Amino acid sequence: MNKIYAGIGSRNTPPDICKEFTSIALILAFKGYTLRSGGAAGADHAFEYGHGCNNGVPTPMEIWLPWKSFNKHYSTLILEDTIPELVMGITSKIYDRWDTCSEGARKLHARNVYQILGHDLDKPVDFVVCWTDRDDTDTGGTQFGMHLAKEWKIPIYNFYKEEEKKLFYKDLDTWK
Numbered sequence: 001m002n003k004i005y006a007g008i009g010s011r012n013t014p015p016d017i018c019k020e021f022t023s024i025a026l027i028l029a030f031k032g033y034t035l036r037s038g039g040a041a042g043a044d045h046a047f048e049y050g051h052g053c054n055n056g057v058p059t060p061m062e063i064w065l066p067w068k069s070f071n072k073h074y075s076t077l078i079l080e081d082t083i084p085e086l087v088m089g090i091t092s093k094i095y096d097r098w099d100t101c102s103e104g105a106r107k108l109h110a111r112n113v114y115q116i117l118g119h120d121l122d123k124p125v126d127f128v129v130c131w132t133d134r135d136d137t138d139t140g141g142t143q144f145g146m147h148l149a150k151e152w153k154i155p156i157y158n159f160y161k162e163e164e165k166k167l168f169y170k171d172l173d174t175w176k
Contacts, residue, residue, distance in 0.1 A: 002032065002033075002034055002060070003031075003032065003033045003034070003126050003175075004033065004034040004035075004036060004062075004118075004123065004125045004126055005028060005033055005034075005035065005036070005125050005126055005127050005128065005129060006035075006036045006037065006115050006116055006125045006127075006128045006129070006130075006145060006149070007021060007024075007025060007035050007036070007037045007043065007044065007046075007047025007048070007051070007129050007130075008037060008038060008043060008044060008047075008112075008115065008128065008129075008130045008141070008142055008145050009021070009042060009043025009044065009130040009131040009132060009142050009159075010042055010043060010131060010132045010133070010134070010140070010142055011040055011041045011042040011043075012042060013042040013043040013046070013131040014131075017043070017046075017131050017159055018042065018043060018045075018046035019046070020159070021043055021046040021047050021050065021129070021131070021159075022046045022047070022049050022050035022053075023050060024047075024050065024129060024172075025046070025047045025048070025049070025050030025051040025053075026050040026051065026053050027172070028051070029050070029051045029052075029053075029059040031175060031176065034059075034060040034061065034062065035047055035048065035051040035059075035060070035061045035062070035063075036061075036062045036063075036064065036114075036115045036116075036118075036125055037061070037062075037063055037064070037115060038063065038064050038065070038066075038111055038112065038115055038141070039063050039064070039065050039070050039071050039073040039075060040071060040141070041071060043130065043131050043142075044063075047129075048061060048063060062077055062114075062115075062118075062119075063075040063077060064077045064078075064079070064111045064112075064114045064115050065077060065078045065079065065111065066078075066079050066104070066107035066108045066110070066111040067079065067104075067107060077114070077119075079107050079110055079111050079114070083106060083107065083110045086121060087110045087113050087114075087121070088106075088110065090113050090117075090121070090148070091106070091109050091110050091112075091113055091144075094109075094144055094147050094148055094151070095109050095144060108141055109141065109144050112141055112144050112145045112148065113148065115145060116128070116145055116148045116149055116152070116154070117148070117152070124149075124152050124154055125149070125154060126154070126155075127154060127155040127156070127157065127171075128145060128146065128149045128154060128155070128156045128157065129157045129159070129168065130142055130145070130146065130156065130157070130158050130159070131158065131159045131160050132146070132158060132160055133160045146158070155171075157171075
């Protein structure tokens, strides 16, 4: 079975971490992993770039966009015009201010559901690699993805936390 990971993070991910994420994505692509991400600037772009640099060998990626041409991205995995009810239910459960969100913010959060759980919401990622310096009470997109992953008991490696970064590299050595 194909292994899948989510490569996500803040648009403000530091350049040295973005470079590291590009290298990690290349390693995971060589190992046969599928990347799921969201086409945002910063960490998302770094993962996607690294995953696509696999010596010209096509590597599977699922880049989920909240709307067509988000960040001038070409992916065809675009959230529907109307957010499906099941996705809205998952999103509103995780995001406590769902009722006050703009339509754009709702689509950004709903897109994160697909990044973590997959197209039919039945193939969750095996782990999440991310960077955010925000705490667990914040409501940004990376935190949303992390909260959803925690609910599904999916391992999270936040490179902002040195101990999680070290654990990632220890675990990476054991993955085929």
